[in-house]
Amino acid sequence: MTTRIDTRFADLKKEGRAAFIAFVTAGDPDFETSLEILKGLPDAGTDLIEIGMPFTDPMAEGPPIQASYLRALEAGQTMKKTLDLVRAFRKGNEATPIILMGYYNPVYHYGVEKFLSDAKTAGVDGFIIVDLPAEEDEEMCLPALEAGLNFIRLATPTTDEHRLPAVLKNTSGFVYYVSVKGITGAAAANTGDVSDAVARIKAQTTLPVAVGFGIKTPQNAAAIAAHADGAVVGSAIVDCIKDNLDETGAPTADLVPTVLEFVKSLADGVRSARQAPAAD
């Protein structure tokens, strides 16, 4: 099977540049504003979109994404509405891959088979489920593959040589390298370490390797994009959303343009990374 994710990475490879991957939470700060942001992301230079499925207990998230999940839940976001959001986005965009990211319980509660089927119909291309390691592949990873959807696995600094094959085994679409030991929004990773880790993973897979956690500025994004097939930014974007809420928590008129402008600066950072010939 070839998914939108495969096609997008293949196209970018031809262009000779890394992907810019933006993360936003579904329904943050509310459904309508969230949809407006999503619709603007491709033109702001986003190559792939990760949409966070809000959860009350996101154990690997730092304060920015925790807060964005709670904002979305308070605004009434549900799993069903998250799929509605994707459906609405797809009406105007058939090409940009959408990856749903989150935690297993809301999916499990929805029913895995039903969720996979509804997500596919809505226009979702893949999933990142933080608390489903390779050991639990039978829960959702294998059913997703069977349904023709990508299941993107996280590799981390604690994933050693010995464990990496198990992590890569059923991964498809791309590999998401978590560049730091820690939670989202943590301190930036050392570029040299990231470059070594990406090389280590690439030695064992032909899949693209995207890097996330700790990337906050266009400069960070450019540094990472020089060594990886993609750079993911999440916490910095949702913080930008938070910074453009008024004191009642409602979005200000500046919110959407400010967020998209910030996204554009990050995307430009990624695009600038390999203007000089790539190191390899």
Added chain:
Amino acid sequence: MSELNSYRTGPDENGHFGIFGGRFVAETLMPLILDLEHNYKAAQQDPTFYAELDDLAKHYTGRPSPLYFAERLTEHCGGAKIYFKRDELNHTGSHKINNCLGQIQLARRMGKTRIIAETGAGQHGVATATVAARFGLPCVVYMGAKDIERQAPNVFRMKLLGAEVVPVTSGAGTLKDAMNEALRDWVTNVDETFYIIGTAAGPHPYPQLVRDFQSVIGRETKEQMQEREGRLPDTLVACIGGGSNAIGLFHPFLDDPTVNIIGVEAGGHGLETGEHSASLAGGAPGVLHGNRTYLLQDEDGQIEEGHSISAGLDYPGIGPEHAWLKETGRVQYVDATDSQALDAFQLCTKLEGIIPALEPSHALSHVLRIAPDLPSDHLLVMNMCGRGDKDVFSVAEHLGVKLV
């Protein structure tokens, strides 16, 4: 009820008790829990590990804890013979120390140099801070900001013991959020940190190892009852939050079919009000904190807050082995409300001169419910898993008494 040869063989190699349990953690933690499992297996083969643990249990904790015949409560009920397994007499005042000593010995074996824990009521936090002090390891305890307010004496105890108590304001600021925060710390400090989980929940192998370290309660009970009455007890009763004291008492008896086993969840204001912590009675299977189990959750799979008068039972989940024991029918699960627990608390204090913690007061409330209808030769054991000193302030408040 399914017919199994044994209820004591779980979990399987992937940490499953039936469909429950498992290893639902972020990849960063996966190598750590595999390493823990590997080290625990090695420790189980090492007689010196158990010799040291037994020595600590005897001279530090004060084990074995007595099996006490509660004569006046028995008279009051006029039915079954009521015994208390007195784990409230342990050092630090609850059963929590049994598990903490076991886990810190594992941490030392693994060369870990920093201890973290979550706590709700503070009993597990105090027990963890205690063993960390005993072995000279720095200790960080995550505690919900609301619980810090409710449990000031335990917060001060932990600080005296040298632990750093970190208030958790994320989410609702209670036990489940403290556990999230401890997991976030662990993901960040993977190399040197050992996470001492306080209840028989979390990713495999935690539910198993906590159960194993707490099973000393049931093993002693079996021996002591044999000594006193020459036979097995007829009924066991224990309270359940995450369920570590209960599984500790129950597990050695699971394959004794004549023993009737009952777990008592916290009914809060009553199941019908929706304000309770009875995950088995009022929840549904789900995945949280590394394991599949029964959880309090809404129709969208979002986790709901538990409510109980007892901060130690105030958790929206339950250990996965209990979830399985419920489904197989081997253990019966019931609940007791806040006010029923308060009544039992007062009765026990007046009739036995024992101030129970609010947690076992829930178990006691069920004992008071069933004992009168049982014959006088019926042997009933309740796990008195904690003492009530920590609760006197909140009980005073509930009774409308102003202290100081």
